[in-house]
Amino acid sequence: MNETFSVPEMTCGHCKSTVEGAVSSLGGVRSAEVDLEAKTVAVDHDDTVEGSVIVGAIEEAGYQVA
């Protein structure tokens, strides 16, 4: 399933790799792709992963989810 999260604080390539790393290292996540222009991360995951777990991983990498 595909889900998109809004992360307004992402502004550069380093943010991108941090957030992609935080999300893609979760079990059940197939891919995570940041769009810096849109300030979103698109996550492809199976149904074992709750959205709140993804939000938690992003927040624990230092970024607020809007």
Next chain:
Amino acid sequence: MTTSASDEGASSRQLDAQLRLGLYAPGCLPGYHLPYYAAADGGEFTRRGLDVELSDPEGGLDTLRALGQGRLDACITSVAHYLRALQEDGSVAARFALMIARRTHLAAFVVDTGDILAGSPTSLADLDGARLLGDERSSFTREYLTVMRAAGVSPAEIVGAPHGHDLRMLLRGDGDVIVEFLEMLPRFASVARRQDVAIRALPFFEVTPDVYGSGLLISDRLLDESPDVAALLISALRDAVFATRDNPRARVPALRERLRGVTEDRAIAAWRLSEQLIFDENGAMGPMTESGWNSTRAHFERVNGGSTPAIRMLSADEFV
């Protein structure tokens, strides 16, 4: 690029030039980049007739390649990236014009329990036996191991942690140390605070004070074709850094215009950390010297192996 001289006062030369200036990791080092947004937005660049477009093109090494290929006129780059590009490509068609962070940006981050007697680390030398959270192949990990050896601390166990996941693992106690830019402390501290944990940063410059951090690299093309513009860029940048030292808050609105997610407090807190890397004890910017570059290159070679081609820099009296 079109340049046309105009005389606005005898002492301040002014040109009308469009420049593309690449910034590495602007959002992650918001304080460090605080001088440049206001400079481009009616400040030191604008007043000299420099229309400067700021960008974070592709990050890291790609920024240097964009410079070599003429897609950028100048960039503010980490010294490690510059040396890596030299190693990989043999040369970069640009010269180092101004050292801004005369000390390395890297730091070790640890949980601060506040209990020194119980071993809460207050310096890198306290990290004997600490478990590093990181990717074994990453340059940050290699930097850490090299700096720890220089500190006389035995190499630590490495707990594999993907980039972006390491802070979470640190807070969970899966390891004791992570390595990041010193200026990440405000971001990390705010995450930790939500879990009632304090984070301390132990800057690598404690052990390697003579390793350069980052600065201004200008393309050969700009230096050769428009030395006047290059000279203005250097002096504007220097003035912007000092103006930020004198009044950082005045620079925040222009930064927030471009980096909307950054709060004023975080930008100022990060700038205070950058100041430790930029200024000496007298509030001056350190000079860029041959011997400084030699120790920086020697460190880089200890970290990454191989040898680095000679660096190219402007001498102190060129262009200024």
